[in-house]
Amino acid sequence: xxxxxxxxxxxxxxxxxxxxxxxxxxxxxxxxxxxxxxxxxxxxxxxxxxxxxxxxxxxxxxxxxxxxxxxxxxxxxxxxxxxxxxxxxxxxxxxxxxxxxxxxxxxxxxxxxx
Amino acid sequence: xxxxxxxxxxxxxxxxxxxxxxxxxxxxxxxxxxxxxxxxxxxxxxxxxxxxxxxxxxxxxxxxxxxxxxxxxxxxxxxxxxxxxxxxxxxxxxxxxxxxxxxxxxxx
Numbered sequence: 001x002x003x004x005x006x007x008x009x010x011x012x013x014x015x016x017x018x019x020x021x022x023x024x025x026x027x028x029x030x031x032x033x034x035x036x037x038x039x040x041x042x043x044x045x046x047x048x049x050x051x052x053x054x055x056x057x058x059x060x061x062x063x064x065x066x067x068x069x070x071x072x073x074x075x076x077x078x079x080x081x082x083x084x085x086x087x088x089x090x091x092x093x094x095x096x097x098x099x100x101x102x103x104x105x106x107x108x109x110x111x112x113x114x
Numbered sequence: 115x116x117x118x119x120x121x122x123x124x125x126x127x128x129x130x131x132x133x134x135x136x137x138x139x140x141x142x143x144x145x146x147x148x149x150x151x152x153x154x155x156x157x158x159x160x161x162x163x164x165x166x167x168x169x170x171x172x173x174x175x176x177x178x179x180x181x182x183x184x185x186x187x188x189x190x191x192x193x194x195x196x197x198x199x200x201x202x203x204x205x206x207x208x209x210x211x212x213x214x215x216x217x218x219x220x221x222x
Contacts, residue, residue, distance in 0.1 A: 033209065033210070035212075040123060040214060040215075041214055042120075042200060042212045042213055042214040042215045043158075043200065043212040044212075045209050045210070045211075048209050056209075058209060090158065101146065101204055101206070101210075102148075102160055102163065103148075103150070103160070103202075103210060105157050105158040105159065106157070107157050108157075
């Protein structure tokens with residue numbers, strides 16, 4: 001069953017702690033993305049990667065870090081520098097092909113800072 | 115800069131009534147436009163894209179380059195259409211840009 005798997009589904013963190021959200025895909029997609037979803041603000045791009053070992057900052061990258069060591073995996077680390085980390089995080093992937101890009105989303109991870 | 119606006123945060127219509135969710139974009143090139151939908155407790159998923167020119171679940175959307183709009187329409191709303199709808203723009207080789215979303219509530 002192809003798709004994107006995000007884990008954990010729910011995560012609680014104490015202030016000052018770093019946490020890593022996992023995103024794995026078996027769709028053979030080249031591009032992967034991390035979005036933050038907040039009520040009334042839609043989806044805001046944190047980071048994206050179009051190829052292994054390369055990634056670009058999105059609109060709200062401060063306080064986050066990523067890696068892309070494997071095509072299938074794109075983990076997101078929420079660091080203690082992120083001032084307001086409580087949010088719903090969505091991972092997505094797509095192929096990179098002219099007029100064929102469609103995002104496939106994971107189920108999301110909800111992070112709550114205590 | 116690329117930008118997508120959706121002026122309505124919430125749109126309520128009665129079952130059987132027509133519905134139109136507005137989307138405007140700003141982009142100087144030839145973007146791809148999409149509508150994504152998120153039903154309650156489900157993943158965000160593609161509803162339709164402008165290059166496909168197809169009708170999905172009775173919804174259609176026409177790209178109007180003159181007005182830079184990509185409004186989503188359905189002639190007769192159903193209760194199962196209640197969801198969060200996001201308009202999105204994509205430029206090849208770059209990232210996707212999403213609007214803030216419109217919550218559609220179809221009342222019985």
